Amino acid sequence: MSVSVTEAGPPPLLAIRGLSKSFGSHHVLRSVDLDVSRGEVVTVIGPSGSGKTTLLRCVNFLETYDGGSIRIDGAEVGFSDGEGRRRRGERDLARMRAETGMVFQQFNLFPHLTAAENVMLGLRRVRGKGKAEARSIAEHWLGRVGLGHKADSLPGELSGGQQQRVGIARAVAMDPKILLLDEITSALDPELVGEVLDVVRSLAGDGMTMLMVTHEIAFARDASHRIVFMADGAVAAEGPPAELVANTAGNERLGAFLARFR
């Protein structure tokens, strides 16, 4: 994939500033600043427990945050705009979440619904689509992830890789502004990882904006525009993959982390 994101240009699609979050006395995010531009693919790497998943969950407001700001296309994620920082209502929250399609490690498909029905659910309930239109959008995206022939299968009839591809279809069918991918290959047998990463690569090639937490360092290196290295709840390094991987001299933690994958 060519790397063509420039420094100057339009404001970032996702702008995170001074984000902080604690669980009790455990300070998990410590003033995180991170931008993602439209069409950019950013991967977040780092040791277990460094706050990567919590960061993604804050962007989708599955977690509240204590301080700082997360803006998507200028709109604050956690709060309706206005002086009072009023929390969003449930319907408003569902609509906002649809702007940030999330794909989870454990697929999170409804086991009693077919692949197509899993994809249709949000389209009907959140996007207000009629049944026929929702079905047609679901078929389109299932086809796009190579599962057109599995539309009427239940998740239990699909392999892990296929289930995860349904998860991706479900997220992109909502036409989100940004796709959030949280270790989406971690629960898969090694031989199923490739088919899922191929789908991600292909969506990236179409210009989908993505923020992705991954342990697949080789994938991060060849499929993302920028890698962000998190340690202890903060961004400890970031840059284009080749640069980041080549310049570990001044950053001991990054060097030690990457050495584990050599």
Ligand code: ADP
């Ligand atoms: P990573 O994705 O980098 O492995 P996480 O964001 O999952 O890190 O977790 C960061 C830290 O926050 C960990 O120490 C984890 O135990 C803690 N944590 C995450 N979620 C919760 C929660 N709901 N309650 C309490 N602690 C949590």
